[in-house]
């Protein structure tokens with residue numbers, strides 16, 4: 461007897477979205493289960509960011525559906541999705557350079573006020589000690605890697621169940637990339653965090669992802685295992701390397 465599949469935490473069916481009348485994402489169907497790390501890969505400009513924005517509700521779906529724990533959320537606004545448990549770190553991180561690290565961090569507070577307990581922010585400082593040690597510094601003075609930690613910390617403060625990450629390796633040093641991969645893995649394993657992450661960095665994908673969804677021209681063209689990217693021909697075909 462086989463064990464039935466649990467309901468995916470986040471699922472899309474034939475999701476279509478774009479800008480105005482321009483369709484970018486075409487009929488994307490994906491499903492991600494609790495504790496899973498799904499990488500969305502593909503070359504520049506294929507629509508990865510557009511897909512993530514449609515998952516978060518920043519862009520409306522023009523066709524198809526989005527479900528969270530089996531419940532239809534296709535028309536839900538971003539703040540409603542955040543309340544349900546979707547966290548989002550945009551490409552470029554969305555840090556306010558002229559505000560302090562602490563001010564940036566506690567902006568996430570409004571997402572789920574109940575979640576911001578001392579225990580919860582101790583948890584964030586445990587993951588990213590630099591956010592406490594340099595809390596008074598302007599966020600703009602942080603390195604790329606530190607800013608990414610700040611963006612991740614801010615998103616995690618809302619205690620999301622699904623984290624949507626858009627190119628976390630962008631502009632950060634190779635040694636930090638490995639560390640970030642390990643952290644994301646740990647969050648998935650220990651806290652059952654579910655992650656959908658757009659990424660083009662081979663090392664990071666291999667350090668954290670369970671599966672990779674390959675996007676070309678806004679559509680899913682393949683699903684591969686991270687190990688398959690060890691083949692340079694596969695990596696060259698699917699990533700901007």
Ligand SMILES: Nc1ncnc2c1ncn2[C@@H]1O[C@H](COP(=O)(O)OP(=O)(O)OP(=O)(O)O)[C@@H](O)[C@H]1O
Pocket residue numbers: 479482484502503504505506507508509510511551
């Ligand atoms: N605000 C916008 N208005 C109109 N078209 C847009 C907008 N943002 C992106 N596009 C177009 O949508 C397409 C997909 O862009 P998107 O940013 O989703 O790609 P991407 O895969 O995330 O690329 P990258 O790897 O460079 O981040 C591109 O052709 C882009 O020009």
Ligand SMILES: [Mg+2]
Pocket residue numbers: 508509510551626
């Ligand atoms: Mg992008």
